[in-house]
Amino acid sequence: MHEIESLFGGFAVALSWFNLMLMFAGIILGVIIGVLPGLGGANGVAILLPLTFTMAQTPGGQTSAIILLSCIYWGALFGGAITSILFNIPGEPWSVATTFDGYPLAQKGRAGAALTSAFTSSFFGALVGVLLITFLSPIVARFALRFGPPEFFGVYLLTFCAFVGMSKGSPFKTIASMMTGFALAAVGIDTVTGQLRLTFGFTELLKGFDFLIAVIGLFGIGEILLTIEEGLEFKGTQAKLNMKVVLQTWKELPRYWKTSIRAAIVGCLMGIVPGGATPASFMSYGLAKKMSRDGEKFGTGVVEGVVAPETAAHAAGTSALLPMITLGVPGSPTAAVLLGGLLIWGLQPGPLLFTEKADFVWGLIASMYLGNIVGLIVVLTCVPLFAAILRVPFAIIAPVILVICAIGSFTVHDSMFDVWMMLMFGAMGYVFKKLDYPLAPMVLALVLGDNAEDGFRQSMLLSQGNLSIFFSNSLVGTLTALALLLLFWPVISRLIAIARGRAGGAPPTTTTD
Amino acid sequence: MQQEDRDRRAVGSVRLWESVVAVLLMAFGALIAWDSHRIGSTWGDNGPRAGYFPFYVGLFILVSGTAILYSALRMSPEEGREPFVRWGELRMVLTVFVPSIVYVALIDNPWYPLGIYVPSALFIGAFMRYLGRYGWLTVVAVSVGVMVAFFLMFEIWFQVPLPKGPLETALGFG
Numbered sequence: 001m002h003e004i005e006s007l008f009g010g011f012a013v014a015l016s017w018f019n020l021m022l023m024f025a026g027i028i029l030g031v032i033i034g035v036l037p038g039l040g041g042a043n044g045v046a047i048l049l050p051l052t053f054t055m056a057q058t059p060g061g062q063t064s065a066i067i068l069l070s071c072i073y074w075g076a077l078f079g080g081a082i083t084s085i086l087f088n089i090p091g092e093p094w095s096v097a098t099t100f101d102g103y104p105l106a107q108k109g110r111a112g113a114a115l116t117s118a119f120t121s122s123f124f125g126a127l128v129g130v131l132l133i134t135f136l137s138p139i140v141a142r143f144a145l146r147f148g149p150p151e152f153f154g155v156y157l158l159t160f161c162a163f164v165g166m167s168k169g170s171p172f173k174t175i176a177s178m179m180t181g182f183a184l185a186a187v188g189i190d191t192v193t194g195q196l197r198l199t200f201g202f203t204e205l206l207k208g209f210d211f212l213i214a215v216i217g218l219f220g221i222g223e224i225l226l227t228i229e230e231g232l233e234f235k236g237t238q239a240k241l242n243m244k245v246v247l248q249t250w251k252e253l254p255r256y257w258k259t260s261i262r263a264a265i266v267g268c269l270m271g272i273v274p275g276g277a278t279p280a281s282f283m284s285y286g287l288a289k290k291m292s293r294d295g296e297k298f299g300t301g302v303v304e305g306v307v308a309p310e311t312a313a314h315a316a317g318t319s320a321l322l323p324m325i326t327l328g329v330p331g332s333p334t335a336a337v338l339l340g341g342l343l344i345w346g347l348q349p350g351p352l353l354f355t356e357k358a359d360f361v362w363g364l365i366a367s368m369y370l371g372n373i374v375g376l377i378v379v380l381t382c383v384p385l386f387a388a389i390l391r392v393p394f395a396i397i398a399p400v401i402l403v404i405c406a407i408g409s410f411t412v413h414d415s416m417f418d419v420w421m422m423l424m425f426g427a428m429g430y431v432f433k434k435l436d437y438p439l440a441p442m443v444l445a446l447v448l449g450d451n452a453e454d455g456f457r458q459s460m461l462l463s464q465g466n467l468s469i470f471f472s473n474s475l476v477g478t479l480t481a482l483a484l485l486l487l488f489w490p491v492i493s494r495l496i497a498i499a500r501g502r503a504g505g506a507p508p509t510t511t512t513d
Numbered sequence: 514m515q516q517e518d519r520d521r522r523a524v525g526s527v528r529l530w531e532s533v534v535a536v537l538l539m540a541f542g543a544l545i546a547w548d549s550h551r552i553g554s555t556w557g558d559n560g561p562r563a564g565y566f567p568f569y570v571g572l573f574i575l576v577s578g579t580a581i582l583y584s585a586l587r588m589s590p591e592e593g594r595e596p597f598v599r600w601g602e603l604r605m606v607l608t609v610f611v612p613s614i615v616y617v618a619l620i621d622n623p624w625y626p627l628g629i630y631v632p633s634a635l636f637i638g639a640f641m642r643y644l645g646r647y648g649w650l651t652v653v654a655v656s657v658g659v660m661v662a663f664f665l666m667f668e669i670w671f672q673v674p675l676p677k678g679p680l681e682t683a684l685g686f687g
Contacts, residue, residue: 172581179577180538183545183567190563226607343598389532395644399636399640406629410629419620430606434597435527465556488544
């Protein structure tokens with residue numbers, strides 16, 4: 001049980017007073033970020049990332065920095081549930097399914113029960129996700145040590161094809177968004193030849209586009225513009241959360257153990273695949289509705305309908321970090337920002353991280369356990385406080401968030417050009433969101449663009465330009481085949497539906513988005 | 514009544530905007546592919562040249578833009594005629610976006626850059642005054658208070674210097 005030993009080493013790292021304080025600070029900041037419109041997990045972490053630059057240079061500081069940032073992530077995950085239940089505004093995409101039963105529960109005056117079950121299920125889901133990371137990630141990392149450039153490119157290909165295959169809307173929009181990310185990542189000096197690319201003579205473009213700016217613009221500014229469209233007025237229900245309600249709900253929760261376990265499994269499986277948290281929460285809600293005895297009551301405000309999506313979303317959100325630390329492939333935009341942070345601090349995520357920076361990795365994993373415990377305590381005790389933040393009028397909150405976004409963009413490279421770029425990405429985010437272009441693939445492509453390109457070029461060098469290298473052995477062959485299967489999944493599933501419709505005479509079931 | 518009617522009017526249909534964005538994407542893809550081709554998108558003496566990868570990225574954007582345009586033109590009339598955004602909504606969006614541009618221009622312009630703190634306070638204050646209709650006292654207290662807190666946090670606690678202008682210089686922080 002080498003893992004247990006390493007984990008205890010990790011606890012020793014994470015359990016310093018300074019790190020515990022950072023956990024509390026991170027969770028509280030994260031919940032605030034998750035509660036506020038326009039500040040989700042991804043761009044909240046992006047804005048606060050520059051603050052860790054100096055911290056990460058001190059000895060052991062990289063671990064403290066990742067603890068702070070990952071706790072912001074947990075906090076944002078928890079915070080999304082508060083707005084969904086009290087205000088019917090999903091703070092994060094994966095909280096949408098939580099509104100189905102969470103908001104009706106709150107309207108029935110059972111907001112306390114809804115919140116408690118949401119937080120507890122989130123905690124359970126995250127715990128299962130962390131257990132998965134603890135025991136599976138060393139194995140994945142050891143396995144990945146055998147990877148060469150073609151295998152790494154295969155993993156990237158799989159990641160991006162998964163986005164196309166799992167997207168709900170037009171697959172071409174996913175491809176367009178992703179390729180725009182790759183194109184923006186290519187701008188600047190080519191790392192291999194040192195040649196200038198796509199700068200069109202503008203000196204400002206030499207450095208290329210930073211994904212942090214894109215995240216702040218697309219998710220932050222874009223989101224605010226979308227929210228203001230409706231002339232925002234929060235109409236929320238009051239939240240009272242006392243120990244009595246918490247204990248009562250806790251007594252009720254064990255009844256839904258089957259739903260919880262099913263949701264956690266769905267979440268973990270989907271979380272490893274990129275962009276999995278949102279589909280996981282919907283899938284888990286659908287499954288619970290089908291298999292529960294009170295299935296027909298779903299949507300009218302039942303606790304089980306909150307348990308299912310919340311458990312799945314957190315299990316997925318947590319296990320999204322598994323491919324990030326073991327392979328260097330983030331499973332969600334927020335994981336992508338965390339990955340970017342690691343790169344900036346001088347760490348190369350991937351299989352070698354486990355052998356070269358064992359302290360850091362296990363400190364991070366230990367902090368996932370502790371951070372979620374801290375998170376559960378903080379959210380259960382501070383709900384009224386966080387709900388009060390939402391009652392601050394939009395006329396104050398909106399400009400303050402915009403100022404924070406501007407400051408965040410500036411501090412990435414101390415450059416005002418980046419602030420202008422942030423505005424541009426904001427306008428782009430608004431239009432793209434309105435037309436249902438997914439933004440996550442673009443961010444992931446911006447983060448991984450250089451690595452994916454390097455992998456591709458090195459593979460091409462190995463094979464002298466022959467694409468068959470991506471089928472040259474069973475490992476890379478499987479990865480490529482899986483990737484292609486996912487890429488063409490929209491076409492394949494339609495063909496299956498047509499075939500079934502002809503065979504059985506039943507009309508083909510089309511998924512409604 | 515007249516105002517309300519105007520607010521409900523659509524600024525372009527979904528079909529129109531889908532097509533506009535698709536055409537822009539096609540142009541963007543073509544530009545990427547063209548520039549990559551210019552710096553060399555083929556196999557050089559020692560492996561793929563600088564434009565090798567982005568050339569295909571550009572082609573992919575061009576192709577998917579074309580596909581999006583095609584499906585936009587083939588949209589059903591009901592779907593295609595849906596308004597992309599209504600006047601009232603767009604006006605709200607512009608009341609946020611235009612001041613944001615002015616705000617960034619106040620921080621950064623070649624003639625009289627004000628630093629980040631003073632424009633931020635003005636920006637928050639203007640929002641509170643004109644959208645929130647707060648009294649002057651609240652406006653000044655909140656906007657100045659928030660920026661003083663940010664100043665302490667960035668310049669003193671985290672030691673991250675932000676752009677400063679004439680006011681900060683006069684106070685001896687330049």
